Amino acid sequence: MYQIDDLTKTYQQGKRVVRALRGVSLTIGDGELVAVQGPTGGGKSTLLQMLGGLDRPTSGTVKLDGADLAGMSDAQLTAARAETIGFVFQNFNLIPTLTALENVETALVPAKIPRQTRNARALAALESVGLGDRGDHLPGELSGGQQQRVAIARALVKNPKVLLADEPTGNLDEETRDEIVDLIVGLWKDQGLTIVLVTHDSVVAQRTPRRLRIAKGAVKDLTAA
Template identity: 95%
Template sequence: MYQIDDLTKTYRQGKRVVRALKDVSLTIGDGELVAVQGPTGGGKSTLLQMLGGLDRPTSGTVKLDGKDLAGMSDTQLTAARAETIGFVFQNFNLIPTLTALENVETALVPSKIARQSRTARALAALDSVGLGDRGDHLPGELSGGQQQRVAIARALVKNPKVLLADEPTGNLDEETRDEIVDLMVGLWKEQGLTVVLVTHDSVVAARTPRRLRIAKGAMKELPPR
């Protein structure tokens, strides 16, 4: 699914140049579930942004299904994010003024699907995360775990090939964390998705068959447990 070669990303922070990723090379196969661990500021989120086409590398290539994301135009990257890549964020990032159902529908807006079909698919996605009866609730009326479920439904409603999750359990208590991890692992098994899960939580990482570690921008493969 992903072929990453010599990926380097540097930022300028004032007069200081920060190397977030240093010559990272990596292959992630179709249908893999990979956890990326590491300390805060080590480069985990930067790697995820490169995989999701949210940012461009300073050097190196990030190929998704053989196509280099770095070489794509903004319009092509937008289309890739709309069709192929699903995101789940630590803070859920739901639109506070839209209901759970409408939040899920936002992911289908770029596809220009007819309203009726869009609503039906959004309802089905909410159902698949166990929130079929909460469609008309605003995010503020839902618990953290429920909000993250809505975010997962939003990521999956467009049937993406890849699911990228950035600390999806970072803001949840242990019980809810386990529910969310169960849900994600279940969906991965069920739908055959490629999932890259950034986490600093070893318990979460332990649930994945493959673990990577990034520290100071350098990547290392961890042995399977």
């Protein structure tokens, strides 16, 4: 479970101070599927970075199962991300010279898992997203939707507790978008993952049981409204 209390994040842009998050407090329970919407620059991606330990807040706390991510050392944060949190991004972030299977395996390398075990887990992850027969394909040989499925498999292969997705359908056409959302919702139902999904697309957000809106660094729970 996430417990976020009085979270603030400010950036300095020249002489201008940008307040990306302004005293955000909220709870995300185990096994929730939550969409985060809002205007560009409103703080969506900043909030997701805080939840993933990819950036540190200016003040406030971000606790995951009671452990304050903001108070961890860099090494502790790296371990938490490697063991607990899976990430999916809009641009897939696949390594173009590696096959789909090898791209998924890369997520397990920091854990020092033996190669044979990595291979088996990566293949199982690809099969879970419907790409068990595409493991030997390079990203350039796959469609956008297939590349995003590989990226999701890479996030899942670690057996994370949390999946954080930043505009995972932003580069996809409507039909492929719907397929990826179906996949994410299915994974949520089948595996009990906690999923936080940033999206500008209301069609995507409406597929989730809980929707948050963030604008000018402040969060409103639309589901409770």
